[in-house]
Amino acid sequence: MSFSFPEPGAHEALEEGLAFTPKFDRDGLIAAIVTDAKAGGVLMFAYMNADALKATIKTGFAHFWSRSRGKIWRKGETSGHEMAIVEMRVDCDQDALWLSVDVAGTGAACHTGRKSCFYRAVKTGEGALGETLAVVDDVRLFDPAKTYGG
Amino acid sequence: MSFSFPEPGAHEALEEGLAFTPKFDRDGLIAAIVTDAKAGGVLMFAYMNADALKATIKTGFAHFWSRSRGKIWRKGETSGHEMAIVEMRVDCDQDALWLSVDVAGTGAACHTGRKSCFYRAVKTGEGALGETLAVVDDVRLFDPAKTYGG
Numbered sequence: 001m002s003f004s005f006p007e008p009g010a011h012e013a014l015e016e017g018l019a020f021t022p023k024f025d026r027d028g029l030i031a032a033i034v035t036d037a038k039a040g041g042v043l044m045f046a047y048m049n050a051d052a053l054k055a056t057i058k059t060g061f062a063h064f065w066s067r068s069r070g071k072i073w074r075k076g077e078t079s080g081h082e083m084a085i086v087e088m089r090v091d092c093d094q095d096a097l098w099l100s101v102d103v104a105g106t107g108a109a110c111h112t113g114r115k116s117c118f119y120r121a122v123k124t125g126e127g128a129l130g131e132t133l134a135v136v137d138d139v140r141l142f143d144p145a146k147t148y149g150g
Numbered sequence: 151m152s153f154s155f156p157e158p159g160a161h162e163a164l165e166e167g168l169a170f171t172p173k174f175d176r177d178g179l180i181a182a183i184v185t186d187a188k189a190g191g192v193l194m195f196a197y198m199n200a201d202a203l204k205a206t207i208k209t210g211f212a213h214f215w216s217r218s219r220g221k222i223w224r225k226g227e228t229s230g231h232e233m234a235i236v237e238m239r240v241d242c243d244q245d246a247l248w249l250s251v252d253v254a255g256t257g258a259a260c261h262t263g264r265k266s267c268f269y270r271a272v273k274t275g276e277g278a279l280g281e282t283l284a285v286v287d288d289v290r291l292f293d294p295a296k297t298y299g300g
Binding site: 003015016017018019020031033035040041042044045054056057058060085087088089090091092096097098110111112114117118119120121122123124125126128129130131132133134135136 | 153165166167168169170181183185190191192194195204206207208210235237238239240241242246247248260261262264267268269270271272273274275276278279280281282283284285286
């Protein structure tokens with residue numbers, strides 16, 4: 001793809017301008033938060049490189065950069081849980097994206113089979129440091145061993 | 151603070167265990183997504199180092215690491231928009247946090263005076279590559295020049 005995103009401008013342009021100039025980090029990545037368009041709530045957090053972002057914009061389906069596998073990945077390509085973008089937003093300094101999506105199939109976003117990757121709570125408040133996590137969602141919408149050939 | 155978070159364990163423990171073993175990146179940071187506990191929606195995205203995370207857990211108020219200022223920052227310490235944690239969660243591989251919060255004062259999370267840092271939409275679909283951003287929220291809940299002495 002020959003298109004390149006413009007270089008980020010100065011402070012004012014970055015925050016108040018209408019030019020989309022995503023700021024990639026030194027690894028060429030930008031943070032991407034994914035929430036459920038219907039129910040709200042954070043489903044997952046991942047990174048995109050420029051090509052994954054371009055593919056996401058062009059197709060309307062979420063693509064990410066897999067740091068562990070070192071390749072672009074169309075979310076749901078194996079599991080069928082594709083993510084259709086309902087709305088994508090960028091933050092004030094253009095170094096983070098928020099994707100509000102409809103998840104296909106069972107609606108699960110997490111490779112563990114759960115709806116959201118955020119299924120454990122961290123306790124807070126006095127005496128909470130060092131406490132164990134609390135499971136807040138243990139429903140598996142699919143069996144990862146079957147889907148990914150575990 | 152003498153407490154140290156345990157080192158991340160192997161795959162199974164990380165994803166299915168109840169030990170909180172946050173995975174900090176090579177800069178010692180972990181991603182933190184902040185959503186509005188009442189209205190839903192993403193308010194901001196930032197990073198914590200271990201001390202900011204410890205302070206967040208102990209006090210129940212969001213603390214971040216400011217990469218630009220190189221210091222821990224209690225969100226709202228200048229503007230009064232403190233963030234009380236309603237719930238904090240960690241994701242499957244324990245390298246991202248989701249904080250659901252109540253924002254004090256005007257309820258604004260963004261230093262530009264807007265409620266959310268995500269006030270501009272990125273168009274998607276055929277022909278959308280290279281298009282300008284669309285402003286989806288331009289309401290200023292406070293005047294940054296007055297609050298931060300602009």
